Amino acid sequence: MTEGEVSSTASGQTGHGPGARRKTIDSPYIHRLQRRHFLLFDILPILGTVAAVAFLAVRPFGVTxxxxxxxxxxxxxxxxxxGYHRLFTHRTFKARPWVTWVLAVTGSMAGQGPVVSWVALHRRHHEYSDREGDxxxxxxxxxxxxxxxxxxxxxxxxxMRRHEYPNVVHYAPDLIKDRALxxxxxxxxxxxxxxxxxxxVLGGVLTMSWTAAVSGLLWGGLVRIFVLEHIVWAINSFxxxxxxxxxxxxxxSHNGGVFALATLGESWHNNHHAFPDSPSFGLDWYRLDPGFWLIKSLAVLGLAWDLKVPSRTRIAAKRITPGSTRPAT
Structure with missing residues (x-):
């Protein structure tokens, strides 16, 4: 589903009072778009993964x-x-325009939804996390x-088959003001x-083989989407x-540090929910966080700045100590 398909519906929804705006939109039209996206980008990669395994009989899995x-x-x-999470959703740092465009495009290639929709959904998740409305x-x-x-x-x-669509006018007003995004x-x-x-294309050109092109489509395309999707979804679920x-x-929210590399740092999930404005999810140098490594590299090159890493005092103030009372969930 794209913002072009739902923007008119979103901007036209109002709440019960004068000038009010609904936070979510629930309509048969949007649910049809959601089902289409679910079939194309959630079910199809499963079938593509099965096809990739079957294609091993034609071309064994190789280095390419x-x-x-x-x-x-x-x-x-x-x-x-x-891009989608730390920059566009939580604004944990700033970057040059072309860097934001590259991150938006590469994030889009993951098949997890358009950037504006993704941001609106995730901001709603943080607003209602583990409560009615999440x-x-x-x-x-x-x-x-x-x-x-x-x-x-x-x-x-x-x-993802069917859910209330967060109104992008309410949840992502900063993004819809950016024409490029x-x-x-x-x-x-x-x-x-x-x-x-x-x-x-790369598989076909590098090996000058049609079977390599098909294999590249399957492994670098559909299997890659399948793997990345389930990594991201496991953070929301497990x-x-x-x-x-x-x-x-x-x-x-909980941390799953053993999965830090596989999730590119996203598995420091409790850290993230405790400090959602931090570009570092690991918070400490010894906690593996490849996403933050990229942000720091961009900062060293002068391509990113204003990294809002929390102070050690602020981090210590939120740490749960033995015998402390945890907030209700």
């Missing part, structure tokens, strides 16, 4: 396939964590193991296609139930 899978995963994953909490589906399983399934995957967002489907075409919790926050 691994390089395309890893390279495209890294580029698009950094586009999501550094679009993907795993903790609102009942008690006991059945409720926890229903919650995990909803949070990890099923919520709005244009990138409206071209979302083209960026996803570019993310599929690039590994196919890390709102399991893991360590060193800092006070008003929801049920």
């Amino acid at each position: 396939d691994f390089a395309l899978l890893f390279g495209m995963w890294l580029i698009t994953g950094l586009g999501v964590t550094v 679009p993907h909490s795993p903790n609102l589906s009942g008690q006991g193991w059945r409720g926890r399983l229903r919650g995990l399934a909803h949070s990890h995957f099923l919520w 709005v244009r990138i967002s409206r071209l979302y489907y083209y960026w996803v296609l570019l993310g599929l075409a690039l590994p196919a 890390l709102h139930m399991f893991g360590t919790r060193p800092y006070e926050s008003r929801e049920n």
Whole structure:
């Protein structure tokens, strides 16, 4: 779904009082768009992954396939964590315009939604995290193991089939004022296609083989989307139930440090919810956070600035000590 398809609906929605604006939009038209996106970018990569495994009978998995899978995963994953999440959603740093455009495009190639929609959804998640109104909490589906399983399934995957669409006019007014970002967002489907075409072309050109082009499309395109999606979704689902919790926050977020590299730093999830304005999710140098490494590298090159890393005093003030009372979730 793109902002071009929903912007007129969003700007035209008003609340109950004069001049009020609804925070979310719930309409059959938007739900059709959500189902289309779910089928194209959530179900199709599963089928593509099955096809990639079947294609091994034609072309064994090789160095080129691994390089395309890893390279495209890294580029698009950094586009999501550094661009979509830390820059556009939380404004944890500032960057030169062309850097923001590159991050918006590479994030779009991940197939997780247009940048403006993604930001609106994530800002709503932080506003209502693990409470009624959170679009993907795993903790609102009942008690006991059945409720926890229903919650995990909803949070990890099923919520994307149909949900209230956050009004971008309310949740992302800063982004819709940026013409370049709005244009990138409206071209979302083209960026996803570019993310599929690039590994196919590279695979074919590097080996001068049609089978390598198909393999590049499968491994660097569809399998890469599948892998990255489930990494990101696991943060929303499992890390709102399991893991360590060193800092006070008003929801049920946890850290999963063992997955720090695979998530490019996103698995320091409790740290992030405790300090959402921080570009560093690890908070300490020894906690692996590749997303922050990229931001620091951009800062060294003069391409990023105003990194809002919290002070040690502020971090210590939120640390949960033995015997302290945790906030209700």
